[in-house]
Amino acid sequence: MTSSLFDLSDRVALVTGSSRGIGLALATGLAQAGARVVLHGRDPVVLESARAELAGTSGATVFTTVFDVTDASEVAVGVARVESEVGPLDILVNNAGIQRRNPFVEFTLSDWDDLVATNLSSVFFVGQAVARRMVPRGRGKIVNIGSVQSQLGRPGIAPYAATKGGVAMLTKGMCADLGPSGIQVNALAPGYFDTELTRALVEDTAFSEWVRTRTPAGRWGQLHDLIGALVFLCSDASDFVNGQVLYVDGGMTAVV
Ligand code: NDP
Numbered sequence: 001m002t003s004s005l006f007d008l009s010d011r012v013a014l015v016t017g018s019s020r021g022i023g024l025a026l027a028t029g030l031a032q033a034g035a036r037v038v039l040h041g042r043d044p045v046v047l048e049s050a051r052a053e054l055a056g057t058s059g060a061t062v063f064t065t066v067f068d069v070t071d072a073s074e075v076a077v078g079v080a081r082v083e084s085e086v087g088p089l090d091i092l093v094n095n096a097g098i099q100r101r102n103p104f105v106e107f108t109l110s111d112w113d114d115l116v117a118t119n120l121s122s123v124f125f126v127g128q129a130v131a132r133r134m135v136p137r138g139r140g141k142i143v144n145i146g147s148v149q150s151q152l153g154r155p156g157i158a159p160y161a162a163t164k165g166g167v168a169m170l171t172k173g174m175c176a177d178l179g180p181s182g183i184q185v186n187a188l189a190p191g192y193f194d195t196e197l198t199r200a201l202v203e204d205t206a207f208s209e210w211v212r213t214r215t216p217a218g219r220w221g222q223l224h225d226l227i228g229a230l231v232f233l234c235s236d237a238s239d240f241v242n243g244q245v246l247y248v249d250g251g252m253t254a255v256v
Contacts, residue, residue, distance in 0.1 A: 005237040009034035012087045013234065014079075016069055016126055017096030019046045021195035022145065022223065024054070026093055029227030030234060031060040035091065038063040038082050069096045069122035070114075079129040088137060091234045092130045094123045094167075095145040099197050101156045112159050119163035123170055127185075131178055138182040141234045144171050146189035148249050164189075168245050175243030184242045186233045191249025193221040217250030225250075 013030045017023040019041030031037045031054060039054070039062060041047050047064045055062045063086050067078030083089060097119045100111040123144050134140030149161040150168040167187060174185040192211045194202050201207045202220070212218055229248050232238050247253050 006231055006235045007034055008091070008231065008235055011035045011090040011234070012038070013091035013093065014038045014040060014065070014082055014089055014130070015093040015095055016040045016122065018093075019043060019050050021197060022190060022193060022226065023093070023095040024050055025223035026095060026226060026230050027062075028054055028058065029224075029230055030091065030093075031058045031062065032227075033231045033235070035234075036061055036063070036086060038065055038086055040065050040067070040078075040096070042066060042068055069126055070117040072121075072125045075122075075125040076129045079126065079133070083133060089130055089133065089140070091141045091143075092126065093143045093145065093230070093234075094126055096122055097145065097163075097197070099157070099160055101160075101200075103156060104158050107159060115159045115163050119160065120166045120170070123167055127170075127174060131174070131183065134183050135178065135181045140178075140183040141238070142174065142178070142183065142185040143230060143233045144174075144185070144187045146171070146187040146245055148189060148191050148247065148253050150187065150189050150245060151253055171245065172243045179242050184233075184238060186238070186241060186243065187245040188226065188229055188233060189245050189247045189249065189253075190226060191215060191221050191247070191252045193223060193226075195223075215250040215252045216255055219250065221248070221250060 013035040015023050015027040018027040018039045027037045044066050051062045051064050065082050067074045144167050146167045147164040149164040153161050171187040229246050
């Protein structure tokens, strides 16, 4: 009974930005829980190698799709293609994201625009395209990837924090509008994880040590730390959990 609550057998899941890093780890976790996973990104060559590796290690059937999450019309076409080639989406994980670092007074308009488009507008575009299909079916799970910056500021990343704060509020608004249609929309907010996006921070020994001392768990996150929370939010176990931000951060946001 308990294990069937978390069973994702035959659920169709799209994870945006899953060619590498956190997205690929999340897609792997969903595949291991039984889902039919669609990997996504902009580079078909990188995607194909991620697909082959995941299919080989998990034994699951894994699909790929290519579209730019910042282009609303590409998103609509891409989502339609996924549903016709793979099947109706049960699960969407809005994970694609970028980081840019600069002092506030030096931030360029184009970096601001890129951050807002990739981290926030994308959640609206992909979320809306998928929700329009989930609503008539009366069910679905949407998980938006936030960050500890959904509630904490840091020098040099004000625009990123603004987008991730926006993701937390968009999650609540989507819950309000989609909850009555049987759709749960929650956010999963990772602490500091070692990926390409954080490579500069990992290589900065002073910052790396700061993360360890600032985090009650005393370490950086490892990608597998995210899987249990994600599977919970994508499964029947969370059918009455809606509009929440679940921090998987070793306790960082709980303490000053
Ligand atoms: P990576 O840079 O490792 O991966 C980002 C993914 O997003 C890639 O697959 C990339 O593929 C894709 N992507 C980027 N821009 C676009 C676009 N315009 N259209 C389609 N796909 C795109 O990042 P992480 O794995 O570290 O981060 C993933 C998410 O987790 C982000 O939302 C990030 O903000 C969040 N996060 C990360 C933390 C960390 O410590 N690493 C902590 C908290 C949150 P491609 O470039 O080939 O298109």
